[in-house]
Amino acid sequence: MxxxxxxxxxxxxxxxxxxxxxxxxxxxxxxxxxxxxxxxxxxxxxxxxxxxxxxxxxxxxxxxxxxxxxxxxxxxxxxxxxxxxCGGFPWATPRWWVKRRTGGTWEDLRQCDDATDDYFKEKLRMSPRVFREIQETLSPLLQRRVTFYRVPLQPDHIIAYALYRWATGETYDSGTCSFGIVRASGITMVHDVTAALLTACPDKISWPTGLQKAVVLRAFADKGFPNCHGCIDCTHIYIDKPANANGEDYCDRRRRFSVQAQVVVDMNLRVLDVFVGYPGSVHDMRMLNLSSLWVRAESGQLFTGPPVMLPFGVRTNGYLLGDNGYPQSEWIVVPYGGLAQHPTKARFDNKQKTTRGAVERAFGRLKGMWRLFLRTHKCNMDSLPQQFVAVCILHNILIDAGVPFDDNLLWEVGPDGVRRRVDLGMHQPLRPVCMESSTGDALILRDALAERMIAQ
Structure with missing residues (x-):
């Protein structure tokens, strides 16, 4: 033809x-x-x-x-x-060799009706408004180029997946069915969101200055501790046995593999300083000596405010409240301890323990909301510290935004069917640290604070 x-x-x-x-x-x-x-x-x-x-x-x-x-x-x-x-305009459908994405959790989060507020809080731990604010901040760092193979995920989808993984503690594989994300993509997205948070919001974790400092000092002064800047303690992040490291180094005294995180918080439960990454066998005092907090405090760069006069003519520029895992020093105030205590010391220890409870409540809120760091899980030891710092940034963002915390998140049902309080990974010291390194000025600071409580 x-x-x-x-x-x-x-x-x-x-x-x-x-x-x-x-x-x-x-x-x-x-x-x-x-x-x-x-x-x-x-x-x-x-x-x-x-x-x-x-x-x-x-x-x-x-x-x-x-x-x-x-x-x-x-x-x-x-x-x-x-x-x-060539990517001049996107394909209507993916290529046959590309795994098709499903809807599930992400499609439900994108619904625009009043019923999604509670769903957002359940899945991402925040309201849609706060999520949009985070999305606007991180989107410039997460925008991806259209490729030959498929249309890339949008920043809001990437952020939602990372938040969902941190909040629920799901593994990458189980998260695939909810977000339509393959494992390799999920790992990359969590790392991308972590890097974006550390780049875009580094000021969310900072030592208080100006008006914020005045608010912090006033809150501690109302509890009987003038010129106190925060509470310090450590928590264990439980992990599986590291593949390329000595397992004994990461084994804590409860014989569980973990990584230590040192955190300083204020009375509003905001994280002021975080230091994470050393194995679970490292003592709290050793963590402090290795951190930049120690260097700044010993060099006089941490407490720079005007001094406060206490009884016995004691002057203090500032200090933190800690447990008996730390020795008494000129900038860490710990309880007296002991069984048969003088009423003055007992009163001081009770007030110090009550005020220092802020750090335990902060760990409860942080780990209760972001349950990936509450459970034992496989992790990349190189990225775990950065992810924990990113979660601390989110913790502060939610506190500043006024997002409430549901106390039910601190309880879970165990394998035996019994409902019990979650393990926050806070190990109480077996015995007080030796006070031989404490100077006379350090000991008299605690006595002056105890005397001031009696006078009030």
Whole structure:
């Protein structure tokens, strides 16, 4: 059959069934040309050369009037397909070799009705408004380029997946069914959100200054501790046995594998300083000596405010409240301890323990909301510290936004069916640290605070 018989009738729209008229061909050509102009503006030199080679091959076809129309339309269709492949505009559906994404949790989170507020708080631990604020802050750091294989996930989807994993403690594999994310993509997205939080919100964890400092000092002064800047303690993040490390180093005194995190909080439960990453066998005092907090405090860079006068002529520039896992020093005040205590010492210890309870409540809120750090799980030892700091940033963001905490998150049902309080990983010291390193000035600071409580 000749080319005219095969194509001429349809193209000319004469006797052929479903042929194109001249007006229809003009409309198609105009639409295709508009797409091609847009695609060519975004193409590089190599793409232009490929398009020119394709056009030359088509122009080599026979030059009859009918075939010219066929060549022109075929050329246009070919270049549209070429533009789609180069990412000029996205594909309507994924390629056959690409795993199709499902809806599930993410599709439910995208619903725009009043019922989603509670669903957001259950899955992401925040309201839709706070989520949008975080999304606007992190989106410039998470925007991804359209590739040849698939349309990339949008920043809001990436952020939601990372929050969902931290909040529920799901593994990457179990998270696939809820978010349509394969394991490799999930790992990458969590790391990307972690890096974005550390880059965009480093000031969310900072030592109080200005008005914030005045609020912190006033809250502790109302509890009987003037010029106190915070409470310090450590928590264990339970992990599986590390693959490429000495397991004994990470085994704490409860014979569980863990990583230590040292945190300082204020009375509002905000994290002021965090230091994480050393094995669970490291003592709290050793963690303190290794941290930048120790260097800043010993060099006089941590407590820079005006001094406060206490009884016995004692002056203090500032201090933290700690448990007996730390020795009494000029900037860490610990309880007296002991069984048969003088009433003055007993009163001081009770007040110190009550006030220092802020750090336990902070760990309860932080780990209760972000349950991945409450459970034993496999982790990348290189990225775990960064992820914990990122969660501390989120912890402060939610406190500043006034997001309430549900105390039910501190309880769970065990394998035996019994409902019990979760383990926050806070190990009480077996015995007080030796006070031989404590100076006379350090001991008299505690006595002066105890005397001040009696006077009040």
């Amino acid at each position: 000749s080319s005219e018989a095969a194509s001429g009738m349809d193209v000319d729209g004469g006797a052929g069934r479903g042929g194109l008229t001249t007006a229809e061909r003009t409309t198609i050509a105009a639409a295709v040309n508009a797409v091609l102009v847009h695609c060519q503006m975004a193409s590089n030199d190599a793409n232009f050369k490929a398009a020119i080679r394709a056009r030359r091959k088509l122009l080599a076809l026979p030059t009859t009037a009918q075939c010219l129309d066929v060549a022109a339309i075929s050329d246009a269709v070919l270049e549209v397909c070429y533009a789609m492949g």
